[in-house]
Amino acid sequence: MKDVPAAGPAAADAILAAVRAIPRGQVAGYGEVARRAGLPGRARLAARVLSGNTDASLPWHRVLRSDGRIAFPEGSRGFREQARRLRAEGVAVANGRVRMARVVPDLDAEVWGMP
DNA sequence: GGATTGACAGGGA
DNA sequence: GTCCCTGCCAATC
Numbered sequence: 535m536k537d538v539p540a541a542g543p544a545a546a547d548a549i550l551a552a553v554r555a556i557p558r559g560q561v562a563g564y565g566e567v568a569r570r571a572g573l574p575g576r577a578r579l580a581a582r583v584l585s586g587n588t589d590a591s592l593p594w595h596r597v598l599r600s601d602g603r604i605a606f607p608e609g610s611r612g613f614r615e616q617a618r619r620l621r622a623e624g625v626a627v628a629n630g631r632v633r634m635a636r637v638v639p640d641l642d643a644e645v646w647g648m649p
Numbered sequence: 650g651g652a653t654t655g656a657c658a659g660g661g662a
Numbered sequence: 663g664t665c666c667c668t669g670c671c672a673a674t675c
Contacts, residue, residue, distance in 0.1 A: 577657040605656035
């Protein structure tokens, strides 16, 4: 019952699972995902995992920066792809940023299975 | 072995 | 509200 896995394939899997746990129309930050994956403070690791992912069914576009900003440089390919997908899901993307879900208390709790 | 980089986060100006 | 710098961790050169 150790605690956090020491950054291995299991960690990557956990991160992927956390990303897949994000419901459609909702978004989360890298640090948030990492935390839910059992890797507090490993936001960068989450980013790295997503950069190496190739799963098209993985909602990576729902993962944003802590500020709600898209991690890619504006005008970049990934930027456009992500913004496009988010809009397709009903997420308001404006000027390279996304309106972070301010209040989704019950929903959020349900999603992460924790109040 | 060390040094550099990176889809980050947080605090300060 | 935006822009800049520092810190943390892991992988890569």
